[in-house]
Amino acid sequence: LLAVWFAVLLSFLLALPIVFNAPMFAAITSASVVCLSFSYMVPLLLRLRASPPGAAAPLSGRSLTFLAGGFHLGPASRPLFALGAAWLAFVSVLYLLPQAFPMTPQNANYAVFIIAAVMAGAALQWW
16 A cells, blocks of 8 residues: 555656646657557557468567457458557657747657656666
């Protein structure tokens, strides 16, 4: 129970500067949307990597079969997965662009720095 309240307090303290700083709000929301899009893209790419039954996987040469559930799109699945992953990659880049032109320090999108810091922290924690 204390861990939950610690997480609530930490989230509140991290979000407090957003009230006073519009560029920070834009950066945090943009970074959140990019990370959410990435989390939707991962299953699509993993499904694309899995081979149809009996076929060899393109990267490893071993069979990584996927058993489709009750609802699937049949032969249209793989092209639609590829289209969905490409769309998510495209809009993720759009979310990282500045929100107004000409770009000034007040309307620049600092989401790239937030994502880079989180990735660097995750890499340091991993190793």
